[in-house]
Amino acid sequence: MAVSTAGKADVPPLTTGAIAAGDALWARFMTPGSSAEFLSSWFSLLSHEIAGLTGSVLLLERQDGGFARAASWAPDAAELAEADLEALETACRNAHDRRSVTVQIAGSGQTAVGYPVIVDGEPHALIGLLLDRGGDTLDAASRKLQWGCGWMHGIVHRRMSEQTAAAHGRATAALDALAAMEDAAGLEASLRAFANETLAILDADRVSVALLAGDRLKVRVLSQAADVERRSGEVRSLTQALEEARFQLDGVIYPPPPGEAAPIVAAHAAHSARAGAVSMISVPLIVRDTIVGMVGAERMTAEGRADVLFTRVDKDVLTHVAALCAPLIALKQREHRWISGRLRKGVGKTFSMLFGAGHAGIKLLAGAILLLIAVLSVLQTDLRVTAPANVRGELQQVAVAPFDGYIGESVKRAGDTVTAGEVMARLDDRDLELEALKLTSERNQLVQKQRQALAEGDRVVMATTAAQIARAEAELALTQAQLARVDIVAPLDGLIVDGDLSQRLGAPVKEGDVLFEVASGGDYTVVINVSEYDVRLVRPGATGTLALAGFSGRDMRFRVTRIASVNTAGGGRNAFRVEAELDDAPAVLRPGLEGVAKIDAGKARWIYALARPIVERMRIFLWTWLP
Incomplete structure (x- = not known):
C-alpha cells in the first residue's frame, strides 16, 4: 500500500507522545550519547505515538548493497520473538522490492508493516512495525511513521555523508x-x-x-x-x-x-x-x-x-x-x-627521435653514421692479421744444472753477451771437495790394506779389498766429474735472454733445472702467435710489418717462413705459432723484444676488415647453438 506524503495536516505532531512519555525520554532523544541510544529513544517515542505497537525493527543498507539489522525494539526492553523478527524482516524485504509500504499478517493476530526510507529514489533503510489489532488503523500508523521518518532521513543522509567522506x-x-x-x-x-x-x-x-x-x-x-x-x-x-x-x-x-x-x-x-x-x-x-x-x-x-x-x-x-x-x-x-620492457622502450624512444619531430642533432648524427657505413662498404683496404709477436735468436739453447746442488756464484745474467764456453755461474763445490778428499783417503786405506794382505798371502782379503778399491775409485771419479762441471758455461756465442742467479745465491737447484737461456746473435726469428680465427688467412711467404715496444717509431718488414701445425693455449685464447724472418734487422735488435705484427692477407672492403673479428666469432656461436 503506497503512502502519499501529502495531506498531513490532520496528523498530530510527534511531540504529543513524547511529552506524555516524559521530559527525560525527550531529553534523551534530543541529546543521545550514541546511535544506539538515539534509535532506542526514537522507537520509544514512536511506541507512545502509535497505539498498539508491540515491536519494531530497523534495517540499514550495507556497503555491498544488502541490508542488515541495525536495531530492534520491544515493550519494556523485552526481546522480540524469532517469529516476530522473521515476519518484520520479511515485510521489510517486500517493502524494499516494491518501493512502498507493505502489510502482511503475522502470528497471534498481529500485522507486520514494512516501510522503506527512500532517499534519491533508492531505499537506504527499512522500518518494520508489528501492530496489534486493537491499536491504530494501518493508515494512521503509516502517517505517524512517515511523520517520524524525517529523523531516519537524517540518519541516512549522515551515513551517506560518512560513506562519501570515507570514499573520498x-x-x-x-x-x-x-x-x-x-x-x-x-x-x-x-x-x-x-x-x-x-x-x-x-x-x-x-x-x-x-x-x-x-x-x-x-x-x-x-x-x-x-x-x-x-x-x-x-x-x-x-x-x-x-x-x-x-x-x-x-x-x-x-x-x-x-x-x-x-x-x-x-x-x-x-x-x-x-x-x-x-x-x-x-x-x-x-x-x-x-x-x-x-x-x-x-x-x-x-x-x-x-x-x-x-x-x-x-x-x-x-x-x-x-x-x-x-x-x-x-x-x-x-x-x-x-x-618487453626496457628494450622495447629504448627502441621506441630511438625511433621517436629519428623519425619524430625535433632532435635535429640526433638525426644529423644518424645520417652521418649511415653515410660512413655506406662509404666503408664501398672502399677497399689492405686486410691484415694482427697478432702479438716476439723476437728470438735463430738458434736458442739453455744451460741447465748438471746435478743437484747449490748456487755458489753468479757471473753473468740476462742481457749480457757471452762467448761459447764462457762461465756464466758456478755451483757450490765445497761439499764435492770434501767428498773427493774422503773418497781419496778411503781409497788409500784400502790400497794399504790390499798390500798387507798380499804380504800375508790372504787371497780372500785381497779380493774383497780389490772390489772395495774399485768402488771407491768409481765414486771418486764421479765426484771429480761433478767438480769439473760446477762451472755453468755458455753453450754458444750470443746473448743471455733469460736467467739471473744474482738474487738466488745459496739456493738449491735440481738436476736439469734451466738456469740460463742463450740466443745466438746476428740472425733473428720473429715468433707470431696468430689466433685460431685468423690463421686461415696466413700463408707461407706472406709479408708483414712488425712494431716492437722498444722501437715503436720504426716498422720492420718480415716474411713468413713457417706455420706450426699445433696450437698453444694462453691468455684465454688458442693461437698458432707462425715464424718469420726480418728483411733488414737493425744492429740494436735484441732477442726477447715484444711487439705487434700485422700480416698482409690481401684486399677487402673496409667494413669487412673492421667487423671481421666479430663476424667470425658470431658464425661459430650461431653454428654452436642453432639446430
Missing part, C-alpha cells in the same frame, strides 16, 4: 600512493614508495609487496627497508601467508573480525607468531581479473593506537589503494623486463 579519503590515499609511485624511477623504487605510503595510510608497522615470478610470489620490498633478505625464515613465512591469501582469491584479515565467516588463516597465524605481529591484512593486486601480486600490512604493537586490530574498514581502504595502484605496478614490472 580512500581515493585521496590511493592517489597519494599513485603519485609517489609515479615520481619514483624504476620498479623497486616505485614499490618502495607504494609500501611507505600504504604504511602511513593504514597506520601499520610494516607493509610488504610481493609480485608473481612464474607461479610463485616473490617479496620485492618491505616498507622502510633498503633490502629484503629472502632467505630469512621471517620473509619465507610472510611469503607463505601472502600465498595463502592469493589462493583464496580475496583479501584476508587476521585475526578475522567477529561475526564474519573466517577464511583460512593458518599461514597468517604462523607468520604473526614468528614475526610478533598482532594483526595482519593481505590483499591481492589485480589487473584485468588476474592477480599479479599481493600486499601485506602488519601491526606489531598497540602503543599509540585505540584499536590495534585491523578492521573491515582497513581492508576496504587497502583494497581500494591496491586496485588503483595495481595497473601502474604491472606497467612498471613490464618496463623492468628486458625484451
Whole structure:
C-alpha cells in the first residue's frame, strides 16, 4: 500500500507522545550519547505515538548493497520473538522490492508493516512495525511513521555523508600512493614508495609487496627497508601467508573480525607468531581479473593506537589503494623486463627521435653514421692479421744444472753477451771437495790394506779389498766429474735472454733445472702467435710489418717462413705459432723484444676488415647453438 506524503495536516505532531512519555525520554532523544541510544529513544517515542505497537525493527543498507539489522525494539526492553523478527524482516524485504509500504499478517493476530526510507529514489533503510489489532488503523500508523521518518532521513543522509567522506579519503590515499609511485624511477623504487605510503595510510608497522615470478610470489620490498633478505625464515613465512591469501582469491584479515565467516588463516597465524605481529591484512593486486601480486600490512604493537586490530574498514581502504595502484605496478614490472620492457622502450624512444619531430642533432648524427657505413662498404683496404709477436735468436739453447746442488756464484745474467764456453755461474763445490778428499783417503786405506794382505798371502782379503778399491775409485771419479762441471758455461756465442742467479745465491737447484737461456746473435726469428680465427688467412711467404715496444717509431718488414701445425693455449685464447724472418734487422735488435705484427692477407672492403673479428666469432656461436 503506497503512502502519499501529502495531506498531513490532520496528523498530530510527534511531540504529543513524547511529552506524555516524559521530559527525560525527550531529553534523551534530543541529546543521545550514541546511535544506539538515539534509535532506542526514537522507537520509544514512536511506541507512545502509535497505539498498539508491540515491536519494531530497523534495517540499514550495507556497503555491498544488502541490508542488515541495525536495531530492534520491544515493550519494556523485552526481546522480540524469532517469529516476530522473521515476519518484520520479511515485510521489510517486500517493502524494499516494491518501493512502498507493505502489510502482511503475522502470528497471534498481529500485522507486520514494512516501510522503506527512500532517499534519491533508492531505499537506504527499512522500518518494520508489528501492530496489534486493537491499536491504530494501518493508515494512521503509516502517517505517524512517515511523520517520524524525517529523523531516519537524517540518519541516512549522515551515513551517506560518512560513506562519501570515507570514499573520498580512500581515493585521496590511493592517489597519494599513485603519485609517489609515479615520481619514483624504476620498479623497486616505485614499490618502495607504494609500501611507505600504504604504511602511513593504514597506520601499520610494516607493509610488504610481493609480485608473481612464474607461479610463485616473490617479496620485492618491505616498507622502510633498503633490502629484503629472502632467505630469512621471517620473509619465507610472510611469503607463505601472502600465498595463502592469493589462493583464496580475496583479501584476508587476521585475526578475522567477529561475526564474519573466517577464511583460512593458518599461514597468517604462523607468520604473526614468528614475526610478533598482532594483526595482519593481505590483499591481492589485480589487473584485468588476474592477480599479479599481493600486499601485506602488519601491526606489531598497540602503543599509540585505540584499536590495534585491523578492521573491515582497513581492508576496504587497502583494497581500494591496491586496485588503483595495481595497473601502474604491472606497467612498471613490464618496463623492468628486458625484451618487453626496457628494450622495447629504448627502441621506441630511438625511433621517436629519428623519425619524430625535433632532435635535429640526433638525426644529423644518424645520417652521418649511415653515410660512413655506406662509404666503408664501398672502399677497399689492405686486410691484415694482427697478432702479438716476439723476437728470438735463430738458434736458442739453455744451460741447465748438471746435478743437484747449490748456487755458489753468479757471473753473468740476462742481457749480457757471452762467448761459447764462457762461465756464466758456478755451483757450490765445497761439499764435492770434501767428498773427493774422503773418497781419496778411503781409497788409500784400502790400497794399504790390499798390500798387507798380499804380504800375508790372504787371497780372500785381497779380493774383497780389490772390489772395495774399485768402488771407491768409481765414486771418486764421479765426484771429480761433478767438480769439473760446477762451472755453468755458455753453450754458444750470443746473448743471455733469460736467467739471473744474482738474487738466488745459496739456493738449491735440481738436476736439469734451466738456469740460463742463450740466443745466438746476428740472425733473428720473429715468433707470431696468430689466433685460431685468423690463421686461415696466413700463408707461407706472406709479408708483414712488425712494431716492437722498444722501437715503436720504426716498422720492420718480415716474411713468413713457417706455420706450426699445433696450437698453444694462453691468455684465454688458442693461437698458432707462425715464424718469420726480418728483411733488414737493425744492429740494436735484441732477442726477447715484444711487439705487434700485422700480416698482409690481401684486399677487402673496409667494413669487412673492421667487423671481421666479430663476424667470425658470431658464425661459430650461431653454428654452436642453432639446430
